[in-house]
Amino acid sequence: MVNRTASAPDSATGRGSVRAYPRLPFTGSESNVCRPAADGPRSSLPSSPVDPRPVFSSSESLERGHAPLSRPSWSRTLDEPLKTPGRLGAHGRSSVTCSSSPQLSAPFSSSEPGAAANPGSSLQLQTLLSNMDSREGVYSKLGGLYAESLRRLALKCEDHFTRSQRNPLRFEESNWSLFRLTSNKPSCNSGDAVYYSAACASDPSNSYAVKICKSPSMEAKQGHLYGLSVLQSMPPHFNLQQDCGHFLACVPQSMLPSDEVSLPGTSASPLHQPPAPAQQAERERVVVIASEIPRHTAADFVREWAAFHKSQPEVYERRVCFLLLQLCHGLEHLKEHGVTHRDLCLENLLLVPHLPRPSKFPQQTAADNGSGSGGAESQRHLPRLLISNFAKSKRRSPEDAASASVDPRVKRDHARLAPEILSAAQYRKFDEFQTGILIYELLHQANPFEASPALKEQDYRCEELPPIPSVSLYSAGLQRLARLLLQPDPIKRIHIQEAKRVLQSLLWGPRRDLMEQQRERGGQGVGFVAGARHEGLLNWLDVKRALLMMKFAERSLEPERNAELEDWLCCQYFSSAHPLSLCHTAELLYSL
Numbered sequence: 001m002v003n004r005t006a007s008a009p010d011s012a013t014g015r016g017s018v019r020a021y022p023r024l025p026f027t028g029s030e031s032n033v034c035r036p037a038a039d040g041p042r043s044s045l046p047s048s049p050v051d052p053r054p055v056f057s058s059s060e061s062l063e064r065g066h067a068p069l070s071r072p073s074w075s076r077t078l079d080e081p082l083k084t085p086g087r088l089g090a091h092g093r094s095s096v097t098c099s100s101s102p103q104l105s106a107p108f109s110s111s112e113p114g115a116a117a118n119p120g121s122s123l124q125l126q127t128l129l130s131n132m133d134s135r136e137g138v139y140s141k142l143g144g145l146y147a148e149s150l151r152r153l154a155l156k157c158e159d160h161f162t163r164s165q166r167n168p169l170r171f172e173e174s175n176w177s178l179f180r181l182t183s184n185k186p187s188c189n190s191g192d193a194v195y196y197s198a199a200c201a202s203d204p205s206n207s208y209a210v211k212i213c214k215s216p217s218m219e220a221k222q223g224h225l226y227g228l229s230v231l232q233s234m235p236p237h238f239n240l241q242q243d244c245g246h247f248l249a250c251v252p253q254s255m256l257p258s259d260e261v262s263l264p265g266t267s268a269s270p271l272h273q274p275p276a277p278a279q280q281a282e283r284e285r286v287v288v289i290a291s292e293i294p295r296h297t298a299a300d301f302v303r304e305w306a307a308f309h310k311s312q313p314e315v316y317e318r319r320v321c322f323l324l325l326q327l328c329h330g331l332e333h334l335k336e337h338g339v340t341h342r343d344l345c346l347e348n349l350l351l352v353p354h355l356p357r358p359s360k361f362p363q364q365t366a367a368d369n370g371s372g373s374g375g376a377e378s379q380r381h382l383p384r385l386l387i388s389n390f391a392k393s394k395r396r397s398p399e400d401a402a403s404a405s406v407d408p409r410v411k412r413d414h415a416r417l418a419p420e421i422l423s424a425a426q427y428r429k430f431d432e433f434q435t436g437i438l439i440y441e442l443l444h445q446a447n448p449f450e451a452s453p454a455l456k457e458q459d460y461r462c463e464e465l466p467p468i469p470s471v472s473l474y475s476a477g478l479q480r481l482a483r484l485l486l487q488p489d490p491i492k493r494i495h496i497q498e499a500k501r502v503l504q505s506l507l508w509g510p511r512r513d514l515m516e517q518q519r520e521r522g523g524q525g526v527g528f529v530a531g532a533r534h535e536g537l538l539n540w541l542d543v544k545r546a547l548l549m550m551k552f553a554e555r556s557l558e559p560e561r562n563a564e565l566e567d568w569l570c571c572q573y574f575s576s577a578h579p580l581s582l583c584h585t586a587e588l589l590y591s592l
Helices: 091-098 119-129 135-161 175-178 220-234 298-304 308-312 313-336 372-380 398-408 410-412 428-443 473-487 496-508 511-520 529-556 565-576 579-590
Strands: 008-010 017-019 179-181 195-202 203-213 243-252 282-290 349-352 384-387
Touching: 135 529, 135 565, 175 179, 175 243, 179 203, 203 220, 220 243, 220 282, 298 308, 298 349, 298 428, 308 313, 313 349, 313 384, 313 428, 313 473, 313 496, 313 565, 410 579, 428 473, 428 496, 473 496, 473 579, 496 565, 496 579, 511 529, 511 579, 529 579
Parallel strands: none
Antiparallel strands: 008 017, 179 195, 195 203, 203 282, 243 282, 349 384
């Protein structure tokens, strides 16, 4: 809902009441205090790329880190472990190494079971220390402990990266005067808005983005407000832009894009009245306060890194895989809440550099405009990707479903509808298709359907899509993924969760040669995930998890070395990977 201030009489002219919008530039009044977000769905812990399934607190000791037998913590989909004999004594190896990545959980309180020492923890410690004469048994237990440690590390990374999303402040129109721009130059120009960095007097330790939505027409404003309502209807997510408050405000022409300055009829004053002198250079726009300041869009990234793609294709395409992986995490969150974005393009994907936030904003730094040493430093780190602009999104309405089940006439009409109409199947894998197009564009290739419009006019086959030049280790896998996402038949098109697993496999393995090796060892008459192949992939996971823990242990001794976004994404993968999902992904990626 849009916040408005009450209109006031125009004492200078003696006319009736005129809309009084807040105006830029900002003034430093501190009479208004912003209020915290209201309790409700948005005050819960922020969602993340990690699957939302409970697990033990990261504050527990490893001796008590195994799931109780009555509470299986693994996924019931492709991540579900096979019912194989246990390799950890009382606890099967699958119960320790195969659970899905958890949602961040709070430490146990003193009133909860398990908070105090109990005989169960001693028993589990005895189980870990039992059968010490068996080298294979000890290795299996170490593998389980490494998996548990990675899950805990993923939780710590989640807490580190999502801390700014916890209990965010909510700003209303009355808080507008608390903000001051920290630069008169835009930090980013995206598809639907222009962004400026700002500081808030009531929250000086954090920076904010002032998002000024483009397009002055009433239809465009309604689209912006609808998109913001969709965004606010979902819990926050690391890869979705966060709205800390929005309203209509008067904005100086100097802050608008050059192509909008000369547009007629955009003044905030009524058309039949001449604007006051103070309003002549102002325009009414939807203004959003966002918690993260984007510095680039994906379109800027593609344009600025074109030469780098030619000189270092493997480094560039690996970064593309990371950006696509973050996009898949965000889209997976949207699907969980019944939302289809429907406007995935390079201009609507924002990039936020992963740099520590300064506590004060006395002047614009080199990192503010992406130039100088600050810009070079930000390029070395993986940026955070944010999905923005939900003006064209579609949302499943629980109210509609409820009314259809109650009203007998509606229920009778629905009973005669085809499934694809009733379930809006045309939107079910809409975002997957657009993600396939984005793969081409991120790799400096044209949209296949713009380059060859005839493709959509006929029943094309995926093999007819233009090839992606093979210039790196990742090119063939990205080509394969694009074809899986651009399947003309939505039923054959892969789900965004499967696309996420393909990207994880491209980034961290297992590679094709290992999968083929496991296939040959399994024998011709054995199923794809049975026997030796299943055991071999478990061993591969153990080795990779051990190497990761060694890496993190060594890095912990380096001064001022914090966790990076790539570390979090990697921990998520290896804390939840299971041979069944690895084999299914290999079938998709390598056609095994």
